[in-house]
Amino acid sequence: MEKLIPLVNRVQDALGRFEREEGISFPRLVVVGSQSSGKSSVLESLVGKDFLPRGSGIVTRRPLILQLEYSPRGSEIGVFSHKPNTQIRDFSEIRREIEAETERLVGRRCGISPEPIRLKITSPNVVDITLIDLPGMTKVPVGDQPHDISEQIRKMIIDYIKDKNSIILAISAANQDLANSDSLRIAHEVDPQGERTIGVITKIDIMDRGTDALSMLTGKLYPLALGYIGIICRSQEDINRQKLMHQHLEDEMNFFITHEKYKHIANKMGTKYLSITLNNLLKKHIIKSLPVFKKKINERLRNADNELKNYGIPIQGNRDFQGVVVLNIITAFSGAVSKTMEGRLASEQQCELNGGAQIRHMLFSIYAKELMNIDPFNAVSDQDIRTAILNSQGIRSNYLIPQDALEILIKIQINKLLQPSLKALETIADYMKSFIKDVTLPEYQVYPNLQNSILHIAQGVLESCNKPTNEFINEIIENELAFINLDHPKLLSVEEAYKRAEIEYKDLLRVRLENASNVKAGWFSRSNPVNKAPEIASERETKDMFFTRNIVISYFNIIRKNVGDYVIKAIMTLFVKKSIEKLQNELLTHLYLKDNFDEILYESPEIPQKRQALAELVTSLRKAAIILDEIRDMD
Known part of the structure; x- marks a missing residue:
C-alpha cells in the first residue's frame, strides 16, 4: 500500500511520451x-x-x-x-x-x-x-x-x-x-x-x-x-x-x-x-481507478501488438520470405472473398446485406420481381393485335388465326426479357467489383503496390467471366426466339383460350350497353387512315383478338419463368462461382513471380518509422503491464 504511488510512477516512466500520445490518463x-x-x-x-x-x-x-x-x-x-x-x-x-x-x-x-x-x-x-x-x-x-x-x-x-x-x-x-x-x-x-x-x-x-x-x-x-x-x-x-x-x-x-x-x-x-x-487522496484515487487502468493498458497492448504484427518485418531482398508473404496474402484475400460469398464471415455488427447474401437478394428479389412486373401488352393495344392478325392473313380468308400472327406477337414479348436480364448481370458485376475493392487486408497498409496488383488482377478475372455470361444470356433469348413451341404442355389449350375469349366478349358487350361511350382504347377511331385496319371490329375479329392475347400471355408466362431461372443460374455459375474459382489461380499465376517480389512488396518510407514506433509502444506497454501486475490485493 505504501509503495502504491511509486509503482504508478514506474508505470508512467515505462510509458514515457506514450502516456500523452496514447491518451492514457493516470x-x-x-x-x-x-x-x-x-x-x-x-x-x-x-x-x-x-x-x-x-x-x-x-x-x-x-x-x-x-x-x-x-x-x-x-x-x-x-x-x-x-x-x-x-x-x-x-x-x-x-x-x-x-x-x-x-x-x-x-x-x-x-x-x-x-x-x-x-x-x-x-x-x-x-x-x-x-x-x-x-x-x-x-x-x-x-x-x-x-x-x-x-x-x-x-x-x-x-x-x-x-x-x-x-x-x-x-x-x-x-x-x-x-x-x-x-x-x-x-x-x-x-x-x-x-x-x-x-x-x-x-x-x-x-x-x-x-x-x-x-x-x-x-x-x-x-x-x-x-x-x-x-x-x-x-x-x-x-x-x-x-x-x-x-x-x-x-x-x-x-x-x-x-x-x-x-x-x-x-x-x-x-x-x-x-x-x-x-x-492519501492520490492513493485512494489510484486504488479506485486501478481496475480501469489495467484493463486499458492491456487492451491497448493487445491492439498495438496486433497492429505491429500487421506491419510484419522488413523483407526486402529475402526472396524466400517474400514468397511466403505473397502466398499468405493471396490465400487470405481469396479466402476472404470466398467465405464472404458463402456467408461464412457473417458478423453480428453487419447491418446490411453483404457478399453472397447481397447477390442473392439482387437476383431473387430485385431481378425476379422486375421480370414478374413486365406487362406483355403495355405497349401493344388490342388494335395492334387485330392488325397483326389481318396482316398475317394477307389476301386470304383464314378460318383459324394464322400462326404467324401468334409468333410475331410472342417474339415481341420475349424480346422484353433481354434487357432486364443483361441489366441484372451488369448490376451483379458492378457489385462484385465494388465488393472486391472493399475486401481489405492489414498488409495493404504496408504493401500498397501489392494491393493495387491484386485489385487489377481481380478486376480482370471478373471481366473475363462477364463476357461468356453475357453471351449465354443472349443465347437464351435467341433460342426462345428461334423456335416458338406452341405445343408446350403448360400452354393454355385452344379450347380454354376460346372459352375465355367468349367470356371477355360478353363482358365487352355488357359494358357497351351500359355506357356506349366507355369503350376500350384502340377499338374505335374517328379518323381512318388508309394504312390502318377497318374502324370497327366484327364479333369474329374481337373474339380472335381476345383468343390471341390469351395465348400470347400464357406462352410469355412460361418463357418468362424459364428465362428467369436460366439467367439466375447462368450468373451464379458462369460469373459469380467461376470468378471465385479462377481468382486464386490467376493471382498465383501473375503475382507469385520472384522477379517481381521487390516491386509488389515495396514499402513506403513511412512504414519503417511506423513499425519502429509501434515496437517502442508495445515495449513500453508491456513494461507498464508487468509493473501493474505487481499491485495485488489492494484493499
Whole structure:
C-alpha cells in the first residue's frame, strides 16, 4: 500500500511520451494558480528545497511532472527522465536543468509548450506524491509574450484538468478576493460540483491587519468537497537570506498554533498536513481507478501488438520470405472473398446485406420481381393485335388465326426479357467489383503496390467471366426466339383460350350497353387512315383478338419463368462461382513471380518509422503491464 504511488510512477516512466500520445490518463494532482498565487512556494515547501526557476513573467513554460518518492535512507536526489543516468544532488543544478530543458524546446523567449519535463526526487523528507505543475495563469501579455499567451495557458490547463482522473490543486492567495480566484474559476468549469478540487490558501500571514482567511479555509465562501488547507509562503527576504526549509516549516506551524483565529484548526493546516492529505487522496484515487487502468493498458497492448504484427518485418531482398508473404496474402484475400460469398464471415455488427447474401437478394428479389412486373401488352393495344392478325392473313380468308400472327406477337414479348436480364448481370458485376475493392487486408497498409496488383488482377478475372455470361444470356433469348413451341404442355389449350375469349366478349358487350361511350382504347377511331385496319371490329375479329392475347400471355408466362431461372443460374455459375474459382489461380499465376517480389512488396518510407514506433509502444506497454501486475490485493 505504501509503495502504491511509486509503482504508478514506474508505470508512467515505462510509458514515457506514450502516456500523452496514447491518451492514457493516470490519477494525478494538477497544480493550478495565477502567477502571483505562491504556486512555486507551495511546491518547494512540499519538497523542502529551492529548485524551481524564479523571476518575473512566466517562469514555468512547460508542464513539470514532479514525482516525489520517500526514501528512508540516502541523500536527496533528483533525476530527469531525459537524463535517466544522471543523479543530481545539488538542487540549484536541478533549477538550471529545468531552465535549460525549457529553453531547448521553446527558446529563450516567453513561449510555452505542452511537452512535459519529468523530474523524480527521492528524499527522506518527502511523502509519495506525484504533481503536475503548470504555467501560472495571466491576463495580459507582457514584454515578449505572445499576444494570445493567456489563451494558450488556459487551453493547456483545461487539457490537464478536464480528465476525471485529475485532482485539481487550486492555489489562491488569501490577500485577494476568493470570488476572483483564477484557479477556482477554471477548476469550476470542469468540476462544477467541486468534487475533485482541493483548495490551497497561501499568503495568510500577509493579510491586512484586522482581516483573516477563516471563512475561506472553512469553505463558507466557496465550498469544496475536499476542503481547503492554509499555507505560509516563504517571503523574498527568507529566500534571499537562504532560510532553511525546516525552519520555515516550524515557523509555519507556530503561526497557525498561536493565531487566535486559526489555532482551533491548526492541526489541518500547513505544508506537512498538505503533504499527507495529497498522499492519501492520490492513493485512494489510484486504488479506485486501478481496475480501469489495467484493463486499458492491456487492451491497448493487445491492439498495438496486433497492429505491429500487421506491419510484419522488413523483407526486402529475402526472396524466400517474400514468397511466403505473397502466398499468405493471396490465400487470405481469396479466402476472404470466398467465405464472404458463402456467408461464412457473417458478423453480428453487419447491418446490411453483404457478399453472397447481397447477390442473392439482387437476383431473387430485385431481378425476379422486375421480370414478374413486365406487362406483355403495355405497349401493344388490342388494335395492334387485330392488325397483326389481318396482316398475317394477307389476301386470304383464314378460318383459324394464322400462326404467324401468334409468333410475331410472342417474339415481341420475349424480346422484353433481354434487357432486364443483361441489366441484372451488369448490376451483379458492378457489385462484385465494388465488393472486391472493399475486401481489405492489414498488409495493404504496408504493401500498397501489392494491393493495387491484386485489385487489377481481380478486376480482370471478373471481366473475363462477364463476357461468356453475357453471351449465354443472349443465347437464351435467341433460342426462345428461334423456335416458338406452341405445343408446350403448360400452354393454355385452344379450347380454354376460346372459352375465355367468349367470356371477355360478353363482358365487352355488357359494358357497351351500359355506357356506349366507355369503350376500350384502340377499338374505335374517328379518323381512318388508309394504312390502318377497318374502324370497327366484327364479333369474329374481337373474339380472335381476345383468343390471341390469351395465348400470347400464357406462352410469355412460361418463357418468362424459364428465362428467369436460366439467367439466375447462368450468373451464379458462369460469373459469380467461376470468378471465385479462377481468382486464386490467376493471382498465383501473375503475382507469385520472384522477379517481381521487390516491386509488389515495396514499402513506403513511412512504414519503417511506423513499425519502429509501434515496437517502442508495445515495449513500453508491456513494461507498464508487468509493473501493474505487481499491485495485488489492494484493499
